[in-house]
Amino acid sequence: MNVQSAATRSFSRRNFLGLSAAAASVPLLAACGGGSATQGGGGGAGGTVKFWDMPWATPAYNDSAKKIAEGFSGANNAKANYQIIQWNNFYQTFSSAIASKTGPAVSTGGGFQAFQFEQQGQIAYADKVIEKLKSNGQFDDFLPGVLDPFKSDKGYVAVPWQLDMRVFWYRKSLFEKAGVSLPTDWPSLLEAGKALKKVGAFGFATGAGSGNNYGNHSMIMMMVNNGGGVWNKDGELDLLNDRNVEAIEFVRELVSNGIVDPAAVSYTTDNMSAQWKDGKAGFGLFQVNVPQRVGDTSGDLLVADPITGPHGDKATIVFPNNIMMYKNTPSQEASEEFLVYYLGQLKELWKQKLMSALPVFKSITELPEFADDPNNVKIVKDWQPIAKTFAAQGSTLNANLAALDGGQALNQFSQSILTGQASDAKSALQTFQSGLESVLKK
């Protein structure tokens, strides 16, 4: 029996070309495919407001948020249904659904998503919601400055509901072991880092591996902490300003002194958490609720004081996560009514200790469930007032920030600094600026 000839007969050129064309078209399908525009049942008609929410915390968060959303009962028997949208390819999910008019009426989402969809004419402005918040007293309950970044020339693009804050944390026992004081400014940060290195810990813990943006945030935070930022006050790219150059030169100094973990460039957020838990991270930028996140609630992990830049500036970065309304809704009034209702119920999420972010309402920061944690209190008292958005040195958020946050230009920049590949700060910033310009042109 000749095996080859049998195989030849059963495998023609046409069959083969068909098979290869189908297989080879996979990247095209992946790049342009419709994704999974999954729909919540029963939405879009009959006064049911479709509310899409992200997995902001553990599944218990989504269970609780669902209960709140489905507890809505508005005028004309308006109801709401709740659907979780996974972070994986979320922008594609939203885009596909919105394009096919099957998207949500109200949603949470990416930090700058509202501005992206506003640019495409899909967002319903929230001015009437703000008016209602003014009349029911909630407007005055907002923490200072959290609402302003959402005000565009045409109106409020979205309403903030939680603050994803970046603050410095430290491990107290490592500082005691190293016999060094907590840093208060850049020179003392350098000295503390050198002392921590001697006890086998890192004084500027960060990570820039797959899906981890803390490395990017650390870079921007240091620029902002020095009075700089990616943009100027008019919202134009301004990466090469002297303050940024100075800040990045300082980070390079931290890297060259071994104060940054040489493997940090590849760390995922899980790797970073492990470094904190294992006592390898002595000081570094992280989110709210680090002890809970890394699984060390012994009291050894504490929020540090903000540090002062060489010119006396003191600042950090914050991502004000927001709730947006879309034009595609069964009733704009119902969407607005739902949003006001939902904002009024947010305290339940913090009461149940489900959130890993700061609330936007003062009244929630005063809840015992929140205020019992001294780290939370310190963040609200010392860090929130000096927090600036990614739009710094400007103040208004916009769609361009989506291409900055998590985009290739910033990733490349951060990784080139963390690996020590960048020959100097200015050329690294120049490359960053060129990369960002090419993306923003498109």
Add this chain to the structure above:
Amino acid sequence: MSSTTATSGLSRARRGVAPGGSGAVPGKRKSKLSAQTTRTFFWLLLPSVVLLVLIHGYPLIHAAVQATHDGDLLQTGNFVGGENFASVLSSPAFWKAAQFTLWFTIVGVFGSWLVGLGLALLLRTRIPAGNTFKVLLLLPWVVPIVVSSTAWNWLVATPDSLIPSIFRGLGLGTPLFLADPTLASITVMVFKVWVSFPFMMMMISAALASVDTTVYEAASMDGASKWQQFTQITLPLIARSTYISWILMTIFCVNDFPTIYLLTGGGPVSATTSLVVLAYRTVFQDFATGPGVAIAFLMTMTLVVISVILYRQIRKSSVE
């Protein structure tokens, strides 16, 4: 026994011919179908063809539209002709990604083939618990890539992970397998080989199973050594499967997103960014839909060319 006798014996053996025989003549049967049968075939095929056109045709056309327009995922912008292709082709990032994709594919295809071939030959011999081994060896292919990439991450990511610790213990320093650009590239390729060799092993095992053992007996009788049997009987007889597995693995490697993205995200500093990762990042992180889809188009065209070349090899091997 002279080498001439051994060579002619091997030649006969490859054809599956006993000494003295003439072998089967590979006949070409031209089927002549009646017009009615042709019509029946046409109508039976039509639903599948329509379905295939809908499934593949629409996204392809949509992708072509996006690649030649600016705009974003939600709204196609102005027609820009070949501008997106030109900007992609003039971008150093594209060529860097293409270079990595080439190496990743070469190592992925031939690395997994060599390991798969070795293990397939080993499993062909009588070893204790051979079937259990076979199942265990399939695990890298069977386990979801999210799980295996997490496991690999924990093995190599930090200086205190297991593998760097072993290196340190052996006095070989502390290699940063994912943080050093060169080591990260090598690690990703080794990971790909590890994930893919079971597929190759299965393909080759299946091909080897169809080889008549009497062929080897005939070759032995003609005095062929084990190495001669391997190079002049085994390899030629599994050539068809080998080429097909190379084609498939080439497509798998070029299109492989999760292996790279989950382990390194394409870093550090783009060292492990392949074309498919670059396309993803361009569309979904830079929100530049046109250039991202243009990259995907270029990949597809390259894959078709490679596939056709390899297919010709298959035909050539069958003629020989």
